Amino acid sequence: MTKGTAAHGKMGSKKTHVPCRRCGKRAYNIRTSCCASCGYGKTTTMRTYNWAKSH
């Protein structure tokens, strides 16, 4: 029983990401106060990369 999704049992006990008010994705980190997807809270411009597919 030590294979695969053992650590997933702890998921949901602590929430780190809540819905972002700028991009709407659940990527806004409460502890660091910034969005992992659009950079809200860290940058005023949108966090975007060419290697990241938008679709």
Ligand SMILES: [Zn+2]
């Ligand atoms: Zn965002």
